[in-house]
Amino acid sequence: MKTVEEIKAAIEKAVPGAGVEIIPNPSVSGQHSLRLNPQTAIAVATFLRDDADLSLDFLSNATGVDWPDKEVAEKVKVTRTVTKTVDGVETTAQETVEETVKRVVPGCLEAVYHLFSVAKKHGPVILRIKTVNRSDQVNLPSFTPIWRSAEFQEREIFDLFGIVFTGHPDLRRLLMWDEFEDHPMRRDYVEPDDFEYEPTAHDEVLKRAEAQRAKMQGASA
């Protein structure tokens, strides 16, 4: 099994300008991952599957991770010119102050893929792709045309995280019902009060009954 560095070198040789980045994993598991550029992800994935040495023909696990916007407090040294009045004489002096600056690191959604090789019996090779943000630019290329096993898993990611996979043949919700609007696995998801509510055929009748009741109460009062 090649190390991540060797795999990265092989990818960059095969796909020029692939822009692959190694994401180290500080945990004892030592499973480092490769971050792909969404533009070249399809070419890289095809190479990983078809390369004779790697032949990663088995996409085992595909999942999403939500990284919300994070507010980071940083201490920054700021140098300013301060005017001071000493004994009636105005002097200007340079003063260095430490200030706390709050900065928002923009969040993103991430798709993570675990690849193995059935032919060579090695793995895992972990791929990650990031979206631009969490609201409107959430498109990522679909790996379903390369590995069929991504079909249901990418549908699940679309359903629960809201990543839109372009090139997926059948991108529908997998677990939630079709009329559901939010993405429950996002970190900022808030459960609705009446989450058991589903539109039923009786909705109109119930609405009319409610109106009737209000009318009756209005008449009696």
Place this chain on the structure above:
Amino acid sequence: MTPTEFMTDPKKLPGWNRPPHVEPDGEGELLEVAMGPHHPSTHGVFRMDVALDGERVIRLKPVFGYLHRNHEKIAEGSSYLASMPFTDRLDYMCPLTNNWAYAIAVEKLTGQEVPERAQYLRVILGELTRVVNHASAIGFLIQEMGASGTPLMYAFKAREKVLDLFEALTGARMMVNYMRFGGCRVDATPAWLADARKVLDGLPQFADEFENLLRGNEILMARTQGVGILRPELAVNAGVTGPMLRASGVNYDIRKVDSYSIYDRFKFRVPLGEHFDVYDRFMIRLLEMRESFGILDQALKDIPGGPVMDPKAKIRGFRPKPGEAYGRIEAPKGELGFYLISDGTPNPYRYRIRPPSLINLTVLEDMCLGANVADVVLIFGSVDIVLGEVDR
């Protein structure tokens, strides 16, 4: 062109925007049938939207989510240990392998060592689970073929003996909550090991009876041979694992490939299918059961003394270093994996289950297209799923 010919080489396909592989004969409208969610053969609540031309299946779309409770979200809100009893409820036919897969993933994240005796106990319990699962999977398959009751009750007779063992050791037949990070919850007594040996001695006879009852049955052969063919190329590409993959002739058993735990110490063979059909998937399960008897025999013979858990190990409220880990095992239904991301807090930042049952269903449509509607139930039964794991 049959659907399986069409699917042989995925690289030759013009993308997966699947054109209907099977064309309806002549004119007339297709009959759309919703099989499920309350059909008794759906192992829970599962629906297949099937379009039929006469008896032939033209289109089949599985519909999930009836049992969805977002286990992953619940696990992200609770500590590592608090998710352990919840894993029993995923694939409730084999709770012990679910425990094991989760324990392995957390051990990869924290680097905890597992004592020898606990490793042996895990193998013994895991293989007993495999026997139970395969026996009942075959029982359900035959039940779905129309042999109502008898074969399933044979399978359950053996299952009941093993469940009694689980109850004696863990306190519960199914919701066992037995494994811990770095070992097991309680030790097995010598009396329990003697009981396990007694049960194991009875199992080969059960397998013989079961096999003699079914293997040569003319109706079973007529219904299952040549039905639901899954080519190996498609099986690998679609991420099919477990007995399904090996029935398609692909030699991939994670017990051999990763040799996780102590599987490199045991001698066992990996049975492979030759015809890739429902009959092969049925026979593979019978043969795997017999290999499991061998592993159980070796493990019960070699189990050493000692603790089942490091007394200093912290199992409650620990904070793994930030990082991530993917741990997987060969569960009876296929590759069961857990993917965990830690951010240094007592709760996992991301907790993901790779469910073999869900991913094995990816190829359900490909296997069923062009088949008779009566065979759909049979092909579906040969996948062997549990909806608790599919919907999570």
